[in-house]
Amino acid sequence: MKDKLNELKSILAEVHDLNRAGAVLGWDQQTYMPRAGAEARGQQMGTLGKIAHEKFTDEKVGQLLEELKDAYHPESDEFALIKVTRRQYDKSTRVPAAFVAEQAEVTAAAHEGWVEARQKSDFAIFEPHLAKVMDLTKRYIGFFPKAEHPYDTLLDDYEPGMKTAEVQAIFAELRKKQVRLLQAIAEKKQVDDSFLHKKYPEAKQRAFGEKVITAFGFDWTRNRQDKAPHPFCTSFGIHDVRITTRFNEKFLNPALFGTMHETGHAFYDGGFNPSYERTPLANGASLGVHESQSRMWENLVGRSLPFWEHFYPELQAAFPSHLGKVKLRDFYRAINKVEPSLIRVEADEATYNMHIMLRLEIEIAMVEGTVALKDLPELWNTKMQEYLGIVPPNDAQGVLQDIHWSFGGLGYFSTYALGNLISAQLWEKINAEITDLSAQIRAGKFDALLGWLRANIHVHGRKYEPQELVQKVTGSKINPAPYLRYLETKFSDVYGL
């Protein structure tokens, strides 16, 4: 069996290398590539993806997986490797190559259509593309065994093992209480955050961000930070993980919290068990668990009072004319300002999940066929009114704002909200175990926190499914209660509820 496992591993290592090489090309494309390089880069990434797919879906892989199925103890890493690989193999081989090619073509056109539609703020331009994407989505679902709900198949691509009914149950509990919290906040006097919207020079923003993430434990011999128009984190191996940042010189928040956010992702990708390198276990458990790591550093740490008790004097020293006279508490309230807004990616902690719920409900309706595509703008606006009390003035700021549907990424959105919930659930557990965590953060010390995350989350990579991992670490499955407690405590303080 050892020989067969090694044979499997050597195929997986090549596939992994090809995928990581593709990631390097993608990183360069977003950071440094001169404009004229785009066409060749697309071809190169296409070739790497094609060869990786061919090698991974080779019959030999299926055969080895079958032979190794019962060879190892269910708790072992070997078992997990075989299970996770089988899962991916099954997905990759069920979908015919011709379908993948058709999908690539349709979504390339749909992306163009979406860009134009958003630019002209006209959903009608995107609608025929979306119809094709939905047709593909339904055919995609058809390649898999019938699930409890057809949306399960989509969700499973991002949150292994997660069911639509589970997400709906979680969101149902969340919705009611989060809407009530927002109503309470709306009755209070709004906080002033005008001093965050001043000229903040990029170089100083960058220097401050570097200090913060260095204190977090960002290791510059294994990590990098570069600039990109859309911030992201990418990994070329457990020991080479990179983040990117977009600087806005007219607003302090985006780069500051974006840098902490991507650093949370980077810690995860850089914390897998080194023995998982070049295997499918060298991945996060799911997008939701990944997002829990980024949200924790961005929000639970980075938007907390203890954090700023430590760092605020340094920030003031960096920007004395804007912040010199702003008191810590006013700064803290400003960075935690709650304001229902139209655009998901700009939403604050208290409203963010509402954007997600709206999308989840619409996607499920699209998959069930209970909404006509032409009615989407209206449905969107109705739900915005219901959940956030505001209505987009046009499609560009409404139903057309996200790129996801144009690439067929249905099932993706809920991972963002799940990440928020998991982050708070872990946070309660961490605080129970590291009882002086607030004091540590107030002292600018993050090693115990990072150590806990490494030992309890990061090291496991993709060994456990998200529900399994959360259960193992916190004693219960994903549960919205800790996040609701967190929101209520925090915003009661910020808004004096």
Place this chain on the structure above:
Amino acid sequence: MKDKLNELKSILAEVHDLNRAGAVLGWDQQTYMPRAGAEARGQQMGTLGKIAHEKFTDEKVGQLLEELKDAYHPESDEFALIKVTRRQYDKSTRVPAAFVAEQAEVTAAAHEGWVEARQKSDFAIFEPHLAKVMDLTKRYIGFFPKAEHPYDTLLDDYEPGMKTAEVQAIFAELRKKQVRLLQAIAEKKQVDDSFLHKKYPEAKQRAFGEKVITAFGFDWTRNRQDKAPHPFCTSFGIHDVRITTRFNEKFLNPALFGTMHETGHAFYDGGFNPSYERTPLANGASLGVHESQSRMWENLVGRSLPFWEHFYPELQAAFPSHLGKVKLRDFYRAINKVEPSLIRVEADEATYNMHIMLRLEIEIAMVEGTVALKDLPELWNTKMQEYLGIVPPNDAQGVLQDIHWSFGGLGYFSTYALGNLISAQLWEKINAEITDLSAQIRAGKFDALLGWLRANIHVHGRKYEPQELVQKVTGSKINPAPYLRYLETKFSDVYGL
């Protein structure tokens, strides 16, 4: 035949994509990669190389090449593509995979050995590694049909079609006259270049270099410049070509002339016929021809008086305290200072070729087996005395200075000298056709020069062998006379001979 050609081209396109992807990974490794990423990067580059080799040496490629052998007119691009591909296919398939793997292992160890030997300045540490490299080199030669001289096989990897006897004949003519020139210079008063060895801040060096290469025609929408410890030029496609630069804050020359040098390479790689993209024709004709392009911009343009008549006031303005009082002619003489020195990569135009000849003679003796490896340091030092009148105080500054033998790169060195010769030979031709070229350069105009190079050299890519190309463009094969004329004219002026 059209179908077969397309089938061949689609395989070659994938191989090309894999190789270009490998180049992106290599570029990142030298520019931005965090230290800890090295191991995974090595594996990824190894995997890309292995798959590219497997795909290229597939029997199908051999079969298609055989079928297409006589299908196209000898002047056509298709014929050239098939010829160049056959040549490479023949080389790649003659050498067994097991040998390539052994070579990778031996040279990895030899590289380590060389680093240690150079550090300790002890040739004895490197000698056993070099013995293994030479054993491999001789076995490598054995995979090919017997040539006039065994060294031909090595040379042919870098200069397609070139024979050892040709290079020896060229160098024999060069040696006598170049030694005589050096003796004449040595009798003259040395020029003062002390003002070049001052503190030149990196940012200002960089800004000036950018101005120069932008004037040359470096197109920032298709090109980039980054920093690297060892400067190089690399290409990810005809429309994405990048150079790197090393800055020395204590000496103006390295970054200044290095930037122009790499830009010459970049023009070549970015100037191939676009229809050659993703084929083996999207390459320089040879390393020598490639070097002729870099040397031309570095030396024939960048170290010329007309060039500095235009740019010197701007350089003075950038560094007024160092150069404000230095006259143009004194600056011009300083950047053309001739001084026999120990290290090849630091050698000036008048001594550079001597370093190459010495290496060529030693390599030929190694291949012929007429020198014992243990005697190399002594042989090296004897030749240094004979050609340059100086003797290295230790092996590190002598026989151990170059990396090439540690990776088995015998046959490589002469391409540097051939590049010098070709650059001068082309230069005479260009000046005959663009009769006011000096005046154009004096006016800071380089478009006619670049246009000529594009139309006569760059566009052809690898279509012609180097001798063929030089013959086609200048009317004669590679010939040392123009370079000797150039050296004599220039240094008679600089040194008042």
